[in-house]
Amino acid sequence: MKRTFLILTVTSIFVASLSAFKPEPKTEPAVNINNTLTPKIATTQMSGGELLINKSDCIGCHHKINKLIGPSYTDIAKKYPNNDKNVTYLADKIIKGGSGVWGKIPMTPHPKVSQSDAKLMAKYILSLKK
Numbered sequence: 531m532k533r534t535f536l537i538l539t540v541t542s543i544f545v546a547s548l549s550a551f552k553p554e555p556k557t558e559p560a561v562n563i564n565n566t567l568t569p570k571i572a573t574t575q576m577s578g579g580e581l582l583i584n585k586s587d588c589i590g591c592h593h594k595i596n597k598l599i600g601p602s603y604t605d606i607a608k609k610y611p612n613n614d615k616n617v618t619y620l621a622d623k624i625i626k627g628g629s630g631v632w633g634k635i636p637m638t639p640h641p642k643v644s645q646s647d648a649k650l651m652a653k654y655i656l657s658l659k660k
């Protein structure tokens with residue numbers, strides 16, 4: 531619903547800008563409007579944790595559904611109930627890294643990720659439980 535509204539807004543800005551640029555309807559202003567608005571729409575649909583994960587190197591080893599080098603986020607969500615204790619445990623593991631839970635391959639530590647960001651990431655992962 532929110533998205534439809536945004537698209538409608540973008541469309542009307544687009545149409546309005548086209549009529550404003552008569553009699554020379556250049557395509558350039560319309561393209562700029564789309565470029566600046568599209569990422570914002572995508573951003574509002576992602577949770578903070580998902581955004582942080584997408585900006586970090588996690589995607590090199592983890593996928594939402596498929597096992598890569600590390601377990602998929604949905605498999606992690608299946609293994610751990612979504613509670614404070616597990617959010618803290620997983621946030622700690624994201625920062626410190628380690629191995630032995632899913633196999634011998636270690637997860638690299640992420641000392642630059644703050645405790646609060648790591649918790650947001652862990653919360654997002656645990657929220658994927660069906």
Ligand code: HEC
Binds near residue numbers: 586590
């Ligand atoms: C170099 C590859 C690699 C990168 C990069 C990586 N991981 Fe992992 N991750 C792994 C592996 C391998 C495991 C399994 C570790 C084990 O068996 O204990 C794992 C396990 C996990 C677990 C489950 C921990 C547990 O004890 O069950 C979480 C949560 C996780 N990763 C989140 C992340 C997040 C968030 C990032 C980005 C900040 C990230 N990982 C980056 C490889 C990686």
